[in-house]
């Protein structure tokens with residue numbers, strides 16, 4: 427089993443990233459190592475270039491996001507933690523796969539359509555070819571499993587299509603097809619202000635998301651102000667079908683408490699948000715508070731975090747090199 431996943435070092439880690447992806451990464455690292463496999467987790471700093479860049483911010487965010495992952499429980503002694511830009515094989519394989527991926531496939535990507543909106547001509551080329559780099563990130567390690575939130579599933583299906591076509595076109599069995607592992611507990615954490623939009627770093631409203639760096643007061647206030655409805659909580663999930671904001675808060679509670687949404691409703695059925703929101707805030711603070719404290723401590727020594735990344739990059743580069751060389755040979759490149 428080889429597990430690979432990444433996160434863009436833009437802004438702060440939020441509860442959607444944590445519950446949708448990072449919590450799975452942390453849970454997997456021991457089991458995968460115990461079964462003789464490996465986990466590689468990286469900061470997707472090259473993907474961050476698809477949006478306007480402030481260089482000093484990108485550099486600082488990369489260290490801070492690495493510290494945040496370590497604070498969440500990613501252990502650089504157990505998992506390989508690095509930033510993508512330090513392992514050039516990602517970019518090199520992405521160029522090779524650019525010959526395999528089709529324009530039509532990329533045109534169908536919902537993230538491209540959402541982010542580009544009506545102004546396709548004004549977008550960076552990188553935003554369009556973003557999923558090809560993502561395919562390279564995964565395929566360069568012959569990855570078997572990719573733990574992600576639901577929003578990345580389509581990109582991984584594309585990675586499978588690219589792998590299949592490459593193997594067929596060049597008559598090789600180079601790339602295994604990577605399996606997306608979408609968190610069952612929290613596939614899509616939604617905005618606290620709008621139950622139809624995902625919780626996202628790019629939402630202009632800070633109140634829409636909980637950051638793992640938020641103070642206890644900020645966490646409590648954001649949940650207090652979260653949009654809901656006047657109805658009490660039902661006894662069963664079916665009762666939340668038409669209530670996306672309420673369903674989102676119940677999902678967050680269940681994911682934080684490592685229990686099922688049904689079990690949460692069994693405890694809170696008949697109660698209103700006046701009772702549920704403070705309980706949710708207390709639970710969130712009990713999970714996020716210790717992560718925030720570790721994060722703050724880690725940032726006292728940014729150089730130490732940088733050293734972890736450098737060490738991880740060397741380990742990652744050693745694993746990527748043979749696959750890149752095989753791909754080059756399959757294509758007929760003399761390198």
Ligand code: TYM
Pocket residue numbers: 430431432433434435442443444445446447448470473559560563564572573574575576577578612613614615616624625626
């Ligand atoms: P990114 O940085 O947007 O998000 C990192 C991870 O967090 C998950 N996520 C969510 N899960 C549930 N609810 C939400 N509201 C939510 N918001 C974010 C994402 O699904 C993701 O798992 N393109 C990727 C980074 C990447 C990558 C890769 C991932 C680059 N190369 C290769 C896997 C494999 C991205 O921008 O994720």
